[in-house]
Amino acid sequence: MAKKNQVKTKALYKKLNKLLDASPTIELSSRKCWVIFSDLHMGDGGATDDFKRNSKLFEKVLGEHYLKEKSTLILNGDIEELQRFPIKKIVTQWKSIYDLFNAFNAEGNLFKTIGNHDLELQLMKELPFDFKHYDSLKLNFRDNHLFIFHGHQASKKYQEHNDLIGFTLKYFANPLGIKSYSVSHSSRKQYKIEKSVYGFSAFNKIVSIIGHTHRPLFESLHKVDRLKYKIEQLCRDFIEAKEAEKDLIRAEIKSQKKELKKYYRQNKDHSFQSYVYNTLFHIPCVFNSGCVVGKRGMTCLEIEDGKIRLVHWFDKKTSKKYLKQGSYQPEQLGDSDCYRMVINEESLDYVFTRIKFLS
Numbered sequence: 177m178a179k180k181n182q183v184k185t186k187a188l189y190k191k192l193n194k195l196l197d198a199s200p201t202i203e204l205s206s207r208k209c210w211v212i213f214s215d216l217h218m219g220d221g222g223a224t225d226d227f228k229r230n231s232k233l234f235e236k237v238l239g240e241h242y243l244k245e246k247s248t249l250i251l252n253g254d255i256e257e258l259q260r261f262p263i264k265k266i267v268t269q270w271k272s273i274y275d276l277f278n279a280f281n282a283e284g285n286l287f288k289t290i291g292n293h294d295l296e297l298q299l300m301k302e303l304p305f306d307f308k309h310y311d312s313l314k315l316n317f318r319d320n321h322l323f324i325f326h327g328h329q330a331s332k333k334y335q336e337h338n339d340l341i342g343f344t345l346k347y348f349a350n351p352l353g354i355k356s357y358s359v360s361h362s363s364r365k366q367y368k369i370e371k372s373v374y375g376f377s378a379f380n381k382i383v384s385i386i387g388h389t390h391r392p393l394f395e396s397l398h399k400v401d402r403l404k405y406k407i408e409q410l411c412r413d414f415i416e417a418k419e420a421e422k423d424l425i426r427a428e429i430k431s432q433k434k435e436l437k438k439y440y441r442q443n444k445d446h447s448f449q450s451y452v453y454n455t456l457f458h459i460p461c462v463f464n465s466g467c468v469v470g471k472r473g474m475t476c477l478e479i480e481d482g483k484i485r486l487v488h489w490f491d492k493k494t495s496k497k498y499l500k501q502g503s504y505q506p507e508q509l510g511d512s513d514c515y516r517m518v519i520n521e522e523s524l525d526y527v528f529t530r531i532k533f534l535s
């Protein structure tokens with residue numbers, strides 16, 4: 177069993193290496209600032225369109241903040257939800273968003289990579305927009321590399337099952353009004369993908385930036401830390417939740433607690449010296465932009481002045497509680513209801529020094 181897994185991992189690393197080698201390289205310093213969004217899952221504007229919820233927030237933030245600041249925009253996969261909606265409907269419904277993408281593109285400030293939900297774009301003879309697609313990108317920072325790709329490429333099972341998932345969603349799920357089932361809802365799958373990307377990145381001494389799991393990652397935490405943070409967050413959510421949501425949160429806390437207990441039971445080493453995915457030190461080599469379809473707003477990664485930041489954007493009408501939390505200082509966008517909150521920030525020099533010495 178262990179041997180079989182090793183073979184699979186080796187094949188996966190080989191695949192990722194090929195992707196890395198084929199990536200177009202761009203100097204990080206060629207642009208003043210970068211912003212990376214992923215997982216918009218744009219649909220037809222109907223009830224099952226996951227993008228709809230934060231579409232106004234996204235449009236405002238992109239147009240009135242990042243475009244004005246002359247940021248270079250990276251759209252890192254799953255921008256169109258082509259597994260459930262035809263491209264024509266998406267482009268018509270979200271014309272104002274494509275106008276913004278075009279404005280970035282006109283300045284040479286747009287890069288778009290392919291995800292598993294918009295994979296079909298690669299097969300289309302004629303695209304309804306001007307910009308092209310990349311499988312992945314490589315940003316060069318003082319001879320260090322930031323490898324940007326959607327993330328589905330790191331799933332061992334992805335190749336075999338994606339077509340089937342697409343078929344099922346398009347023909348069965350949508351008429352019933354079921355929202356997209358994806359890797360983002362399975363924490364075991366999320367963990368597996370993060371672990372694969374982590375291993376690959378540490379081995380190659382690079383930083384990987386992905387999306388796909390919808391889970392913002394700034395530093396790859398140990399599983400125990402992650403479970404503990406999650407439980408703490410759920411307890412906070414519980415206090416502010418509506419009555420109807422409380423049962424769900426209660427069940428979620430119970431299941432996370434169970435997983436934590438299971439980990440303690442199965443792992444004799446409670447000192448966690450074998451830190452993060454079985455390496456000795458905590459190596460910050462995987463970052464994830466999260467997604468645009470979050471219930472409490474959207475997340476993205478920014479790179480500016482040699483620093484990388486995880487940023488959370490929210491609308492005060494829907495996520496008022498963030499304004500009350502003391503530890504962060506949300507910044508208002510003009511006099512709008514939109515706020516920008518820096519969750520975490522680190523210098524890239526520090527990140528790559530840790531990678532160089534500790535991996």
Ligand SMILES: [Mn+2]
Pocket residue numbers: 253254291292293326328387388389
């Ligand atoms: Mn995806």
